[in-house]
Amino acid sequence: GAVVSQHPSRVICKSGTSVKIECRSLDFQATTMFWYRQFPKQSLMLMATSNEGSKATYEQGVEKDKFLINHASLTLSTLTVTSAHPEDSSFYICSARISGTGPNEQFFGPGTRLTVL
């Protein structure tokens, strides 16, 4: 149980296009999902906290108009990288917290590798 999936696992796009990444909790409901970004050989940087039915909370320095987050249901959150540029190339990882439980119950997706040409 407690599986989180991400789709796609890899995406290559041209500069200026938009890319949507999906994060799904497969067998549980997730009121809260988190989006992280990881550069090569570095730690995870929290980008935003996504709450079902409300606006996402972005970390300082993260452009909310560039990284659009939608958490329309208890099992799905999406991250859209708008007008992507090569510097947006990174590994994006989501995590989901099981609704109604403490902060310890959090599970990670396998990540999405974005390459912008």
Place this chain on the structure above:
Amino acid sequence: GNSVTQMEGPVTLSEEAFLTINCTYTATGYPSLFWYVQYPGEGLQLLLKATKADDKGSNKGFEATYRKETTSFHLEKGSVQVSDSAVYFCALVRGSTLGRLYFGRGTQLTVWP
């Protein structure tokens, strides 16, 4: 504020060697502490956790003890295997932050046969 400091890698060991990866933290209140492991090209997997002082988390031969007096949560394994090669992240969460994890920088472990 909340932060996690990990020993910098990379760490290179021979198979069956003893492993220690140091982790110290700064947090207000009483955080829960975690070790996550990331294999190449994959997301993070929870390795072990401890939710209160003096708790010992253990899994797959790895152990870490929550030491409040030294604000530490060092990861240890008595005999590493080649399959343990991965990046290890120490992290904390505070109850008031609704699950937000604070990660250390990660430590790359390579085990040679």
